[in-house]
Amino acid sequence: MSEIKDRGYAHPDALVSTDWVAEHLKDPHVRIVESNEDPLLYPSGHIAGAVEVDWTRDLNHPVRRDYLDREGFEKLMRRLGAGRDTTVVFYGDRNNWWATYAFWVFQLFGHDKAKVMDGGRIKWTKEGRPLTREVPSYPASDYKAPERDDKRIRAYRDQVLRHVDKHGRMIDVRSPAEYTGERLHMDEYPNEGALRGGHIPGAANIPWARAVNPDDGTFKTAEELRGLYEREAGLKAGDDVIVYCRIGERSSHTWFALTHLLGYGQVRNYDGSWTEWGNLVGVPIER
Amino acid sequence: MPDLPEKLAQTLDALALVPDRGERIQLLIDLADRFEEVPPRIAQRPFSSLNLVPACESQAYVFNEPRPDGSLDFHFAVENPQGVSAKALAVILEEALSGAPPEQVAAVPQDIIYKIFGNELSMGKSMGLLGMVGMVKDLGRKAAERRRR
Numbered sequence: 001m002s003e004i005k006d007r008g009y010a011h012p013d014a015l016v017s018t019d020w021v022a023e024h025l026k027d028p029h030v031r032i033v034e035s036n037e038d039p040l041l042y043p044s045g046h047i048a049g050a051v052e053v054d055w056t057r058d059l060n061h062p063v064r065r066d067y068l069d070r071e072g073f074e075k076l077m078r079r080l081g082a083g084r085d086t087t088v089v090f091y092g093d094r095n096n097w098w099a100t101y102a103f104w105v106f107q108l109f110g111h112d113k114a115k116v117m118d119g120g121r122i123k124w125t126k127e128g129r130p131l132t133r134e135v136p137s138y139p140a141s142d143y144k145a146p147e148r149d150d151k152r153i154r155a156y157r158d159q160v161l162r163h164v165d166k167h168g169r170m171i172d173v174r175s176p177a178e179y180t181g182e183r184l185h186m187d188e189y190p191n192e193g194a195l196r197g198g199h200i201p202g203a204a205n206i207p208w209a210r211a212v213n214p215d216d217g218t219f220k221t222a223e224e225l226r227g228l229y230e231r232e233a234g235l236k237a238g239d240d241v242i243v244y245c246r247i248g249e250r251s252s253h254t255w256f257a258l259t260h261l262l263g264y265g266q267v268r269n270y271d272g273s274w275t276e277w278g279n280l281v282g283v284p285i286e287r
Numbered sequence: 288m289p290d291l292p293e294k295l296a297q298t299l300d301a302l303a304l305v306p307d308r309g310e311r312i313q314l315l316i317d318l319a320d321r322f323e324e325v326p327p328r329i330a331q332r333p334f335s336s337l338n339l340v341p342a343c344e345s346q347a348y349v350f351n352e353p354r355p356d357g358s359l360d361f362h363f364a365v366e367n368p369q370g371v372s373a374k375a376l377a378v379i380l381e382e383a384l385s386g387a388p389p390e391q392v393a394a395v396p397q398d399i400i401y402k403i404f405g406n407e408l409s410m411g412k413s414m415g416l417l418g419m420v421g422m423v424k425d426l427g428r429k430a431a432e433r434r435r436r
Contacts, residue, residue: 044316
């Protein structure tokens, strides 16, 4: 795969290579954060010095379906020993699916000193780089966060409804079977069911993982990404775009690609996604 | 419905005694560390797609070896080096269900994965782990049918 700087990205600084991370393992201004789908992975071995942000425990409100609030984010960052000036580098399993989700949540609090390690865990391990089970401990910081800003990069259902009314651009990043409504949910899976199948009218279907190279999990070049989102899905730079999936995590990956790699200025993630839309009474659905 | 296989019931009881999430995760990692791949006398690469668990991100394979009494020994392969949860589940299923009455294996509830891993599993993770239990159950059902004939 080509160097990050040679791939034509709008904001190449949003990505760092595994080499870069290896060179910054002891950089006090950098905090490496692992965020995985599988909660067993971090404790079974992680990059030396990396801390864990767990999508189920650390990013969500403990009771409501919502993200953590300002106080919760401050508490998290203090535990990680990170300040406003700390560069947070995310990486994880599943082609950085959960890493970009954590990245997106951090952006709700404006922590823009954030990057993603291109290729994530799979690339790091395929390169034979070391992992450790030693969990690091950092002195607590006095992190002060602004209030969460839900306007810029997050969409709620009423905003999505208005977006549908004005034929706004949308990307559904789920699998084709979910998009067509062929697969609704799994019988044995209690957490993410929906009563109706299909997609939000007007949404194009570009499954999230098409943005990465399957061999090493690195992001495709800007030209390849434009092929997907512009030539295939019909987006144009400058479009107001909403992305969604089932609970808003896969779509964070696409949000990252559109916002940081292609430089789109108005991309919002509808985290209610299909588990909300597919259960709402009376909203339009296309199959 | 037949009772849970005895060893599986014991395993689930033991896990229920570890309510702390961190301790339970450590226990599951210790289990995954004990994972031993299917012996070559049973199967060798490239493994047959008939043994591949559908929708499992960790590329888990399930194999079985009949015992003289008609019960089964279960074996697994997990191709994804990051498949720690799949390996932990494989060790539990292999140790708890090998030699158990096939009728009981066939009746194991698929949702034991939530008793083992907790309810906070992502959909993708659940699909793979449910699939592993489902394949083992199916092998148990077929073995039970053979014993009835």
